[in-house]
Amino acid sequence: xxxxxxxxxxxxxxxxxxxxxxxxxxxxxxxxxxxxxxxxxxxxxxxxxxxxxxxxxxxxxxxxxxxxxxxxxxxxxxxxxxxxxxxxxxxxxxxxxxxxxxxxxxxxxxxxxxxxxxxxxxxxxxxxxxxxxxxxxxxxxxxxxxxxxxxxxxxxxxxxxxxxxxxxxxxxxxxxxxxxxxxxxxxxxxxxxxxxxxxxxxxxxxxxxxxxxxxxxxxxxxxxxxxxxxxxxxxxxxxxxxxxxxxxxxxxxxxxxxxxxxxxxxxxxxxxxxxxxxxxxxxxxxxxxxxxxxxxxxxxxxxxxxxxxxxxxxxxxxxxxxxxxxxxxxxxxxxxxxxxxxxx
Amino acid sequence: xxxxxxxxxxxxxxxxxxxxxxxxxxxxxxxxxxxxxxxxxxxxxxxxxxxxxxxxxxxxxxxxxxxxxxxxxxxxxxxxxxxxxxxxxxxxxxxxxxxxxxxxxxxxxxxxxxxxxxxxxxxxxxxxxxxxxxxxxxxxxxxxxxxxxxxxxxxxxxxxxxxxxxxxxxxxxxxxxxxxxxxxxxxxxxxxxxxxxxxxxxxxxxxxxxxxxxxxxxxxxxxxxxxxxxxxx
Ligand SMILES: Nc1ncnc2c1ncn2[C@@H]1O[C@H](COP(=O)(O)OP(=O)(O)O)[C@@H](O)[C@H]1O
Ligand SMILES: [Mg+2]
Numbered sequence: 077x078x079x080x081x082x083x084x085x086x087x088x089x090x091x092x093x094x095x096x097x098x099x100x101x102x103x104x105x106x107x108x109x110x111x112x113x114x115x116x117x118x119x120x121x122x123x124x125x126x127x128x129x130x131x132x133x134x135x136x137x138x139x140x141x142x143x144x145x146x147x148x149x150x151x152x153x154x155x156x157x158x159x160x161x162x163x164x165x166x167x168x169x170x171x172x173x174x175x176x177x178x179x180x181x182x183x184x185x186x187x188x189x190x191x192x193x194x195x196x197x198x199x200x201x202x203x204x205x206x207x208x209x210x211x212x213x214x215x216x217x218x219x220x221x222x223x224x225x226x227x228x229x230x231x232x233x234x235x236x237x238x239x240x241x242x243x244x245x246x247x248x249x250x251x252x253x254x255x256x257x258x259x260x261x262x263x264x265x266x267x268x269x270x271x272x273x274x275x276x277x278x279x280x281x282x283x284x285x286x287x288x289x290x291x292x293x294x295x296x297x298x299x300x301x302x303x304x305x306x307x308x309x310x311x312x313x314x315x316x317x318x319x320x321x322x323x324x325x326x327x328x329x330x331x332x333x334x335x336x337x338x339x340x341x342x343x344x345x346x347x348x349x350x351x352x353x354x355x356x357x358x359x360x361x362x363x364x365x366x367x368x369x370x371x372x373x374x375x376x377x378x379x380x381x382x383x384x385x386x387x388x389x390x391x392x393x394x395x396x397x398x399x400x401x402x403x404x405x406x407x408x409x410x411x412x413x414x415x416x417x418x419x420x
Numbered sequence: 421x422x423x424x425x426x427x428x429x430x431x432x433x434x435x436x437x438x439x440x441x442x443x444x445x446x447x448x449x450x451x452x453x454x455x456x457x458x459x460x461x462x463x464x465x466x467x468x469x470x471x472x473x474x475x476x477x478x479x480x481x482x483x484x485x486x487x488x489x490x491x492x493x494x495x496x497x498x499x500x501x502x503x504x505x506x507x508x509x510x511x512x513x514x515x516x517x518x519x520x521x522x523x524x525x526x527x528x529x530x531x532x533x534x535x536x537x538x539x540x541x542x543x544x545x546x547x548x549x550x551x552x553x554x555x556x557x558x559x560x561x562x563x564x565x566x567x568x569x570x571x572x573x574x575x576x577x578x579x580x581x582x583x584x585x586x587x588x589x590x591x592x593x594x595x596x597x598x599x600x601x602x603x604x605x606x607x608x609x610x611x612x613x614x615x616x617x618x619x620x621x622x623x624x625x626x627x628x629x630x631x632x633x634x635x636x637x638x639x640x641x642x643x644x645x646x647x648x649x650x651x652x653x
Contacts, residue, residue, distance in 0.1 A: 086650045117646030121488060125637075128492060132503055132631040146504070158651045162489040165455060169496035176459060177473055177504020187651070214651030240649060402459035 077150045077395060080135070080174075081387025084127040084167030085159025085187045087111075087118045090383030091134040093142050093149075094391050100197055102142040103384040105377075106130045109254065116253045124162035131170055138383075146178045153390020156184035156400075157407030158214075164406040172404045183390045184400040188215060188412045189225075190385035191347040194374035197388055202343045202372040207335045209328065211356075212348030213239035213256075216285050216328075218335045219412070221345070224392050226417030230335050231283025238324055239350045241287035245320045248298050249313050250306075259317050260353055266311070266318030271297060273323035278330045283338070285331060287324065294320050325356045329363050336369045344371045352379040422476045423622070424462065424501070425615035428454045428494040429486025429514040430538070430588075435461040436611035437469050438619070444469060445612040454493045462497070473505040478627055480618035482609060483511035484636040485546035485562065486538060491635055499630045508627035510618040513636070514538070515562055515587075519550035520613040522586040522604050533559065533579050535600065537589025540564050545589035546638055549579065556617050564638040567594035574598050 078101075083090035092103030108126050112118045138144075154171030157164055168184065175182035192208050195201065207230070208219045216233035236244065239256055246255020251262065273293055276286040297316055301308035308316065332344055344364055350356065351373045360371045378384055398416075423438040433450035435458065436443055446461040466472065481498040484491045491514070502509045519534040531552035538546045547570055548558030565573075571594055574583075582601035589595075590605045621627070 112646070115644060115646045117648045118650060119644040119646050121642075122644060124489070124492060125635075128495060128499070128635065131496075132499055135503065136631070160647070160650060162492065165489065166492055166496045169455060169458075169493050170500040172459060173497040173500025174504050175500075176463070177501045212651070214649055237649075243648065402463055403456040404459060405456060 077391060078144065078148055079151045079153055079387050079391040079394060080149055081383045081390055082131070082152070082154040082167045082171040083187070083190070083381055083383045083386045084131065084163050085155045085157070086163060086381055087123050088381040089127050089130040089134055090381060090386070091131070091138045092383035092387040093138055093144055094384065094387035096391060096395070100384055100388070101144065102138050103382060104134045104138050105382055106134060113253055118160070120160045120162055123160060124166055127163055127166040131167065149178065149180055151175070151181045151183060151390065151394040153183050153185045153386050153394070155187045155190065155386050156405060157187065157410040159187055159408060161406060161408040164408065168404050168406050172400070172402065176402065181394060181399050183393045183398050184405070185386050185390045185393065186410060186412055186415055189415060190389045192219070192221065192345065193389045193392070194347050194378045194385040195345050195372040197378060197384055198372070198375060202345050202370070205341050206343035206345050207332070207339050207341050208345045208347060209332055210348045211238045211328065211346065211350035213237060213243065215348060218283050218331060220339050223417065224396060225415045227413055227415060229413050230338070231285065231331060233285040233287060235286050235288040236291060238285070238287060238328065239348070241291055241324060242350065244291055245294050248295050249317060256349065257352065260321060260355070262314050263317040263321040266314030266316070268318040268322045270315040271319035273319045275323055275327045275330065278327055283331050283335055285327060290320070290323055321355055325353065325359050328356060329359050332360060333363055333367055336364065336367050342369050344369055346371065346373045347379070349380045352376055421619065422471060423478050423480050423510070423615050423618050424466070424476055425480040425611040425618060426458065426462070426494040426498055427482035427514065427517065427609050427611045427614050428458060429482040429484055429491040430609050432608050433457045433461070434609070434611035435465050436615045437465045437471060438615035439469055439471060443612045443615055445610060447610060454490060458493060458497055473501060473507070476505065476507050478508045478510055478618065478622060480510040480512055480614050481633070482514040482517055482614050484514055485540070485564065485638040486514050488637060495633060495635050499633055502630035509630055509633045510621045510627050511633060511636070512614045512617045512621065513548070513556065513558070513562060514609050515546060515548040515558065516550055516556050516617055517609050517613040518587050518607060520555050520617055521610045522584070522607045523552065524613065526604070529584050533583050535574065535583060535585045537570065537585065537587045539588045539591065540639065543567070545570055545592065547589055556621060562638060567592035571595055571598050
């Protein structure tokens with residue numbers, strides 16, 4: 077089975093083709109980061125406008141590069157949510173119309189399920205069941221994954237998501253948008269032991285997270301060392317970034333270990349934008365080795381939004397017999413736990 | 421000549437098939453339901469006529485102005501269909517279609533100029549002026565303006581009388597003094613008129629490839645609202 081995947085839920089236009097026999101055949105991505113950078117955040121209307129311009133050229137490019145003729149395709153998968161409503165509509169309508177035009181089945185894909193399954197595109201893929209840590213700009217969730225669509229929430233952030241916390245802390249240090257990766261880069265130049273930031277909710281049992289207290293603590297520290305220009309000196313900024321990153325990573329690692337113990341699974345899958353964080357990866361690997369659990373994540377470029385994960389998730393769902401009709405529905409808010417697990 | 425036309429630039433959703441001189445249409449007031457309605461309507465219109473996408477000469481679409489999110493629904497569907505069937509696209513002005521629709525429904529308006537105006541929200545209108553001779557092209561560039569500016573522009577113009585008005589943009593009280601013979605505020609955009617207007621565009625070689633289809637927003641400089649948080653649980 078060969079599936080074309082389309083992702084337009086936020087500020088990246090992604091297209092990919094996945095083949096059950098040959099794996100990922102090809103993918104293309106257009107990132108709008110530069111378009112939104114001057115606004116310091118994603119501008120939904122500009123995102124939608126750009127998807128309209130970029131989507132078809134990317135489809136053509138991926139089809140050409142993978143030498144795929146429409147008759148070689150067995151289905152089309154498009155992201156139907158969660159995300160920006162206008163942006164979702166572009167990919168969903170174009171994707172569903174393409175499928176209709178080519179006489180192919182189509183399937184609406186949950187963006188976070190795409191992230192969750194992305195590690196399965198790698199050479200040594202994890203297998204069900206596993207614990208998934210979803211860490212992105214909007215999510216910090218621990219999920220017990222028993223099979224395709226069979227997801228049980230184990231714990232989640234009660235306030236800010238981890239990526240959001242990274243972005244907010246980056247802003248306090250006057251780093252440009254998008255802040256998360258910039259803060260991580262700055263942290264590498266810092267001394268992680270100069271400051272010790274709190275690890276919220278780690279002293280209590282349970283698998284929920286909270287990052288808003290850490291955010292306040294970071295702001296207080298920045299103010300305490302601020303100079304005339306409102307910012308601490310360069311080294312102190314780096315030290316604060318390092319302390320912040322340590323605290324977030326440590327918190328995530330503690331809860332992941334706990335989740336592995338509670339679930340009895342021997343596999344942890346980490347997905348979403350924050351899974352690109354290097355410290356998080358090395359820490360998880362060393363600490364989970366102690367639990368005899370393996371850690372899996374997507375390759376760097378598939379940590380953030382992409383078409384490959386949508387093609388893959390869509391392919392699994394099409395194989396399981398799922399179909400989305402001609403009535404296109406997008407869901408800007410769509411809890412992943414509402415997905416149907418009866419297919420697996 | 422076979423043309424499939426789509427429009428979602430307003431609260432209505434419509435699909436029409438022009439098939440060798442005869443036009444069939446599906447039209448619904450879809451308020452926020454366009455994504456669910458449009459493809460099933462296309463399937464029905466084509467099915468009833470026994471026409472397949474591959475038999476079309478071209479697709480036509482209301483390219484705007486109108487609701488940004490709304491008009492992109494027909495644009496994206498058109499792009500998908502045209503790309504899949506390898507057909508060219510004829511982008512048609514939604515204001516021109518509005519004017520053509522009332523001219524069709526109001527024969528006594530004859531060949532008089534029609535001022536089509538859509539409510540652009542934020543106390544503004546999208547508007548243009550269309551004649552029977554050049555139904556696709558506004559007498560001056562389509563614009564997004566305050567109703568006062570529109571009223572002023574019309575007062576300065578030397579349009580032959582009578583002049584008629586059409587569209588929800590006319591609801592602004594600032595336009596009450598504009599000397600028009602008659603106004604149809606509740607006039608709506610129909611895909612059948614998009615199809616009709618596409619015929620001369622086809623003759624003049626105005627078709628574009630699916631990839632080059634661009635909406636016409638008119639409003640390009642708004643204080644854009646950014647969002648920090650896109651997805652929450
Ligand atoms: N190296 C990194 N370290 C920490 N956070 C990162 C890193 N790279 C990306 N992020 C964060 O990941 C988030 C984006 O991930 P993404 O999956 O696109 O989120 P969403 O789709 O929920 O907005 C942002 O909050 C960004 O700051
Ligand atoms: Mg994402």
